[in-house]
Amino acid sequence: MYWHFAAIFVLSLLCAVGLFYRVSAALLCAALTVVFLLDKAQYLNHLYLVCLLGLLLAAAPAHRALSLDRLRARRAPSGAPAETAPRLHLFALKAQIAIVYFYGGVAKLNGDWLRGQPLTMWLADRGDAPLVGPLLAAPATGVALSVAGLLIDLSMGFLLFHRRTFPLGAALALAFNLANALLFNIGIFPYVMIASLALFADPSWPRRRLPSLFPGAAPAGGGGDAARPARGGGDAPMPARRRALPLALLHGYLLVQLLVPLRHWLYPGDVAWNEAGHRFSWRMKLRDKAVSELGVFVVDPRTGVREALDLEEWLTERQLGEMCARPDMLIDLAHHVADRFQDAFGVRPIVTAKVVASLNGGPYRDLVDPTCDLASQPRGLLALVKPPGAVTGAAGSAEVTAGLRGGATPPSPVP
Known part of the structure; x- marks a missing residue:
C-alpha cells in the first residue's frame, strides 16, 4: 500500500498543476476509491466526499485555463483551446x-x-x-x-x-x-x-484579481459563468x-x-442505534455510543462447547472500535469466523454476541439479540437488532478494550 499512497501523492500533484490532467484525475479518483473501499471500518464522510469530488473533477475540463496542460497546448501548431x-x-x-x-x-x-x-x-x-x-x-x-x-x-x-x-x-x-x-x-x-x-x-475573480496570469484574456464583466478569452472565441455552442x-x-x-x-426511513428502528442507512448519508457527529460489555462467542455444534473469541486476535484496533457500535459489522465478523471454522472442520458453528451499549448518554441495553446466531443471518438483516429497553445489571461506561483482556481465550477449534 505504500506505493499506492505514493501514487496518490504524485497524481494529486499532477492534478494540482494541471499536467496530463484528464488521465491524472481519472487515476486519482480510482486510487482514492480503492482506499475508500478496502475496509468498512475505515469509512469516513470526508473520504467519501473526496471520492465524489474526484469523480466530478475527472469529468470536468478543469485544466483549460491556469494549468501546465494549457502551456503545452499553446505551443501546439493548432493553438490552445478555449479557456x-x-x-x-x-x-x-x-x-x-x-x-x-x-x-x-x-x-x-x-x-x-x-x-x-x-x-x-x-x-x-x-x-x-x-x-x-x-x-x-x-x-x-x-x-x-x-x-x-x-x-x-x-x-x-x-x-x-x-x-x-x-x-x-x-x-x-x-x-x-x-x-x-x-x-x-x-x-x-x-x-x-x-x-x-x-x-x-x-468564476471570473481569478482574471480580475490576477490578470498577469491570464495574458491575452479580457477580464469578464459581471457574474458570467467564466471569463471570456480574447482569442479563440470560446467553445461553440454544443448541439x-x-x-x-x-x-x-x-x-x-x-x-x-x-x-x-x-434511505434509512425505509428501515425499521433508529438509524443512530442500528446504523442502518448511516453511511453515505452525511450523518456527522450525531451519536456517541458507550459500550460497557462486549463479547463474541463461538459454540461448536458437535460438542456444545462455548468459548469467547479473543477479538484482538481477529480485528485491528480501529475495526474493534467500529464493530462494537455497528450491528452489521458484528454480522460480518460472525460470518468470517464461521467460514474459517467450517473450512477447517466441515461444520458451521453458532456465533453470538453480547454487546451492551448506551446511545448519547441514554440507558444501557443490548445492541443485538444475545441469543441470535449471527453467522446464520443474512448480512444487512435488521431483525437481530434488539429494540430499545434497559438491560438490568449493565451500568457504567467501561473502556471497550477492558472487556477484551483477562480471561478471554480464542476458541481452540478455529484456526
Whole structure:
C-alpha cells in the first residue's frame, strides 16, 4: 500500500498543476476509491466526499485555463483551446457541497441533537481548557451550539449559491468549519469545506484579481459563468443532442445523491442505534455510543462447547472500535469466523454476541439479540437488532478494550 499512497501523492500533484490532467484525475479518483473501499471500518464522510469530488473533477475540463496542460497546448501548431468550461461542471461541484451541508442539517433534526446531545457531553470534556473551559462545559452552551449548527447546515447551501448572500455564507462557513477543526478530531473535512468556498465565488475573480496570469484574456464583466478569452472565441455552442447525455448523467448523479441519504426511513428502528442507512448519508457527529460489555462467542455444534473469541486476535484496533457500535459489522465478523471454522472442520458453528451499549448518554441495553446466531443471518438483516429497553445489571461506561483482556481465550477449534 505504500506505493499506492505514493501514487496518490504524485497524481494529486499532477492534478494540482494541471499536467496530463484528464488521465491524472481519472487515476486519482480510482486510487482514492480503492482506499475508500478496502475496509468498512475505515469509512469516513470526508473520504467519501473526496471520492465524489474526484469523480466530478475527472469529468470536468478543469485544466483549460491556469494549468501546465494549457502551456503545452499553446505551443501546439493548432493553438490552445478555449479557456472556458461548460457551466454544468461547476454546478455539479457546487451542488455536491450544498447537499453535504443540507443533509448534515436534516440529520440533526432529531430529539437527541435538539436537546444538545451528544455535543454537550463532548464539550464537557473540554472543561479544563484555558479561559473558555467553564463556558464550554455549561449545558446551555451545548444546546446553543447544537441549534446553531443545525441552522447553519440547513441554510449554508442557499447562502453560498446566491451572489448577494455569498459573503455572509462564506464568513459563516469559515467560522463554522474552523470551530469544528479546533473542537473535534475530524481530519481534513473542515479544510475541504473551506477550500470549496472558491467554487461559489464569481468564476471570473481569478482574471480580475490576477490578470498577469491570464495574458491575452479580457477580464469578464459581471457574474458570467467564466471569463471570456480574447482569442479563440470560446467553445461553440454544443448541439442539443450532445448536451443531452451530460445533462442526463448530471441529473442521475444528483438524484442518487438526493435519495441515498433518505434511505434509512425505509428501515425499521433508529438509524443512530442500528446504523442502518448511516453511511453515505452525511450523518456527522450525531451519536456517541458507550459500550460497557462486549463479547463474541463461538459454540461448536458437535460438542456444545462455548468459548469467547479473543477479538484482538481477529480485528485491528480501529475495526474493534467500529464493530462494537455497528450491528452489521458484528454480522460480518460472525460470518468470517464461521467460514474459517467450517473450512477447517466441515461444520458451521453458532456465533453470538453480547454487546451492551448506551446511545448519547441514554440507558444501557443490548445492541443485538444475545441469543441470535449471527453467522446464520443474512448480512444487512435488521431483525437481530434488539429494540430499545434497559438491560438490568449493565451500568457504567467501561473502556471497550477492558472487556477484551483477562480471561478471554480464542476458541481452540478455529484456526
